[in-house]
Amino acid sequence: MNEKKELLLQVKHLEVTFGNRSHKFRAVDDVSFDIYKGETFGLVGESGSGKTTIGRAIIRINPISGGEILYKGERISGKISRKKDKALTRQIQMIFQDPMASLNERAKVDYIVSEGLYSGEHRPSEGDRKKAVEESLSDVGLLPEFSSRFPHEFSGGQRQRIGIARALIMEPEFIIADEPISALDVSIRAQVLNLLSRLQKERGLTYLFIAHDLSVMRFITDRIAVIHKGRLVELCDTERLFAAPLHPYTQALLSAIPLPDPISEKKKKLLVYDPSIHKYEDNPPTWTEIEPGHFILANEPELEKYRRQLEKLG
Amino acid sequence: MDTKQEVILSVRDLEVKFNLRGKVLHAIRGVSLDLYKGESLAIVGESGSGKSVFVKTFMGLLDSNGYVSGGSIEYDGKNLAQYTQDKQWRNIRGGQIAMVLQDPMTSLNPLKTVGKQICEALKLHRNMPKKQMKDAAIEILRDVGIPEPEKRFSQYPHEFSGGMRQRVVIAIAVACNPKILICDEPTTALDVTIQAQILHLLKELKEKYDLTTIYITHDLGVVANVADRIAVMYAGDIVEIGTCEEVFYNPQHPYTWALLSSLPQLGVKGQELFSIKGTPPNLFYHVEGDAFAPRNPQALNIDFKERPPYFEVSPTHKARTWLLDPRAPKVEPPESIRNIRNLKPLLNPDFVKTAAGGASDE
Numbered sequence: 301m302n303e304k305k306e307l308l309l310q311v312k313h314l315e316v317t318f319g320n321r322s323h324k325f326r327a328v329d330d331v332s333f334d335i336y337k338g339e340t341f342g343l344v345g346e347s348g349s350g351k352t353t354i355g356r357a358i359i360r361i362n363p364i365s366g367g368e369i370l371y372k373g374e375r376i377s378g379k380i381s382r383k384k385d386k387a388l389t390r391q392i393q394m395i396f397q398d399p400m401a402s403l404n405e406r407a408k409v410d411y412i413v414s415e416g417l418y419s420g421e422h423r424p425s426e427g428d429r430k431k432a433v434e435e436s437l438s439d440v441g442l443l444p445e446f447s448s449r450f451p452h453e454f455s456g457g458q459r460q461r462i463g464i465a466r467a468l469i470m471e472p473e474f475i476i477a478d479e480p481i482s483a484l485d486v487s488i489r490a491q492v493l494n495l496l497s498r499l500q501k502e503r504g505l506t507y508l509f510i511a512h513d514l515s516v517m518r519f520i521t522d523r524i525a526v527i528h529k530g531r532l533v534e535l536c537d538t539e540r541l542f543a544a545p546l547h548p549y550t551q552a553l554l555s556a557i558p559l560p561d562p563i564s565e566k567k568k569k570l571l572v573y574d575p576s577i578h579k580y581e582d583n584p585p586t587w588t589e590i591e592p593g594h595f596i597l598a599n600e601p602e603l604e605k606y607r608r609q610l611e612k613l614g
Numbered sequence: 615m616d617t618k619q620e621v622i623l624s625v626r627d628l629e630v631k632f633n634l635r636g637k638v639l640h641a642i643r644g645v646s647l648d649l650y651k652g653e654s655l656a657i658v659g660e661s662g663s664g665k666s667v668f669v670k671t672f673m674g675l676l677d678s679n680g681y682v683s684g685g686s687i688e689y690d691g692k693n694l695a696q697y698t699q700d701k702q703w704r705n706i707r708g709g710q711i712a713m714v715l716q717d718p719m720t721s722l723n724p725l726k727t728v729g730k731q732i733c734e735a736l737k738l739h740r741n742m743p744k745k746q747m748k749d750a751a752i753e754i755l756r757d758v759g760i761p762e763p764e765k766r767f768s769q770y771p772h773e774f775s776g777g778m779r780q781r782v783v784i785a786i787a788v789a790c791n792p793k794i795l796i797c798d799e800p801t802t803a804l805d806v807t808i809q810a811q812i813l814h815l816l817k818e819l820k821e822k823y824d825l826t827t828i829y830i831t832h833d834l835g836v837v838a839n840v841a842d843r844i845a846v847m848y849a850g851d852i853v854e855i856g857t858c859e860e861v862f863y864n865p866q867h868p869y870t871w872a873l874l875s876s877l878p879q880l881g882v883k884g885q886e887l888f889s890i891k892g893t894p895p896n897l898f899y900h901v902e903g904d905a906f907a908p909r910n911p912q913a914l915n916i917d918f919k920e921r922p923p924y925f926e927v928s929p930t931h932k933a934r935t936w937l938l939d940p941r942a943p944k945v946e947p948p949e950s951i952r953n954i955r956n957l958k959p960l961l962n963p964d965f966v967k968t969a970a971g972g973a974s975d976e
């Protein structure tokens with residue numbers, strides 16, 4: 301990454317709670333991270349760890365119960381003006397997790413893709429709207445004729461691209477891509493990933509990329525944050541994270557990635573994360589920058605151990 | 615592998631068709647396969663290649679608009695391809711051949727406790743007296759790695775997480791005491807840590823219950839761990855079959871090459887990931903020649919005209935590609951897939967060793 305990093309998004313001590321007073325459930329707990337302009341920031345963690353909830357908090361679908369979120373230095377969480385709300389809706393777009401469930405089955409592609417434009421400040425003329433739909437469909441490699449079809453008439457990969465087209469039509473600066481490839485066939489996965497990285501180069505887009513598969517994340521992200529049960533446990537440059545994964549949960553995630561080599565895979569050791577190894581009762585953990593750009597959730601004795609490990613690695 | 619293996623299920627020249635709005639879709643186009651007792655076979659191939667349809671014919675589970683239009687399926691001296699009535703299938707389903715599906719919720723009854731569902735399977739397929747059933751069910755729940763099985767016995771499916779539900783589905787399948795266990799994308803809906811645990815579990819159960827297993831997946835990475843043999847399907851046909859090592863280290867069919875090249879683990883940062891161009895053939899029409907030819911940049915002329923036969927690479931390895939014909943020009947597999955042998959685990963074991971404590975071994 302380049303030297304002069306420009307901050308785009310800041311998430312500070314974010315907390316999201318669900319449920320009522322008697323059944324309170326904290327899905328996101330004291331989560332802090334920054335995203336720089338032009339980078340691809342990865343968020344990984346197991347099912348239910350709160351990844352989607354963070355994405356939805358940023359686009360202001362999920363109300364937050366603590367902390368704040370800044371975009372280009374300005375607060376975007378909590379109460380904001382109508383005007384700012386409209387501008388943000390354009391600038392930040394989310395590609396939703398399930399391409400099967402997130403598209404309106406009864407609407408044609410033409411409407412689905414341009415739906416966001418109707419809510420903008422200036423409604424486009426019918427001609428401009430049609431042109432924009434055509435352009436964004438072609439951006440994602442779909443034919444203009446497809447606009448008169450219904451979602452169920454497409455394959456999984458095509459539906460995922462419809463989801464991307466509807467985000468692109470808003471000409472966003474920042475895209476939250478929630479597991480955009482998990483449901484897809486391997487051959488289509490590569491197509492969608494290549495498309496996202498091409499668009500990033502052409503338009504200088506910034507991505508928050510949510511996934512549970514670290515093998516894919518390795519090739520597309522600049523930095524990765526690992527989340528476990530609503531808390532970040534480690535955050536680091538991608539290459540460094542693979543070279544020096546400190547947190548036992550990060551290690552367990554890495555060990556679980558299938559290795560497509562029968563001999564080494566059959567010898568591979570699977571690590572299972574057991575949270576009870578942490579002795580946090582008297583000595584709670586803090587979110588600490590252990591080396592430049594490498595953050596970890598740990599208490600003092602653990603930090604000491606991690607520092608020794610890093611020293612040995614050199 | 616052993617050379618004198620007992621064949622438990624034998625498929626010959628199987629054809630499956632579907633009637634759809636007055637047209638006929640040819641989903642399985644002449645597939646033969648011998649399944650060996652005690653082996654673990656993986657069937658891989660992209661979406662729509664016919665993996666699920668193929669195995670559904672072993673249990674009479676084709677949708678009502680589908681039918682076997684040719685070939686045979688020999689099991690235990692009977693030809694399953696000729697079964698027409700549910701009554702005939704009743705002896706096969708569950709008790710002989712059981713299936714675990716991708717989405718655990720669709721295979722569980724939300725209104726019955728997990729324990730009850732396992733007991734029903736035990737009663738039906740093992741003729742077990744009522745008194746013993748509860749203990750046996752708890753034992754199976756423990757075998758599939760569910761903590762506190764006594765408590766879980768009386769809970770409902772919605773009280774389990776996705777990964778735990780899949781374990782319950784596996785428990786029910788195992789309770790039927792099948793000879794063959796088919797797992798259709800058993801882990802696609804799960805995240806990688808849970809996926810790895812379930813695959814590990816299936817391997818253990820296979821030994822304990824003496825099962826023959828078939829895994830279906832579109833992810834080649836998953837099968838390196840579990841498969842003795844791999845069958846690669848494309849457009850309703852097995853285009854290559856061999857031992858796990860043969861298919862990974864010495865693949866022959868251009869489609870297998872493409873599938874291996876798509877593995878994200880082979881990608882190089884900053885470069886485009888490999889993707890297979892084009893789309894699979896439309897199975898409403900007759901497929902001419904090698905079905906993969908239109909998507910294969912190096913296809914030979916004959917690939918567009920004549921369907922290749924199987925060529926034997928070794929006694930356990932064969933592929934349907936004209937490239938193996940002695941007259942064919944020499945075409946090398948792509949460079950990248952030769953790196954498969956040199957893949958390093960993503961987690962550097964030496965680094966983990968430097969940590970005193972850390973994550974514990976399984």
Ligand SMILES: Nc1ncnc2c1ncn2[C@@H]1O[C@H](COP(=O)(O)OP(=O)(O)OP(=O)(O)O)[C@@H](O)[C@H]1O
Nearest residue numbers: 318319327345346347348349350351352353354512
């Ligand atoms: N609207 C809601 N009401 C109540 N609980 C919710 C709601 N949305 C999410 N949760 C809970 O919050 C937790 C985090 O959910 P989230 O969807 O963010 O997980 P995730 O990391 O995206 O998981 P996955 O990988 O399965 O998509 C889960 O326990 C979930 O059940």
Ligand SMILES: Nc1ncnc2c1ncn2[C@@H]1O[C@H](COP(=O)(O)OP(=O)(O)OP(=O)(O)O)[C@@H](O)[C@H]1O
Nearest residue numbers: 632634639641660661662663664665666667668677
């Ligand atoms: N009931 C049906 N009617 C018509 N066509 C069908 C039916 N069921 C399956 N097919 C077709 O048969 C072919 C093979 O489908 P199958 O479900 O076996 O694919 P698959 O390899 O299991 O794919 P996936 O990885 O997506 O599960 C596809 O072209 C599919 O559209």
Ligand SMILES: [Mg+2]
Nearest residue numbers: 351352353397
């Ligand atoms: Mg999610």
Ligand SMILES: [Mg+2]
Nearest residue numbers: 665666667798
């Ligand atoms: Mg299938």
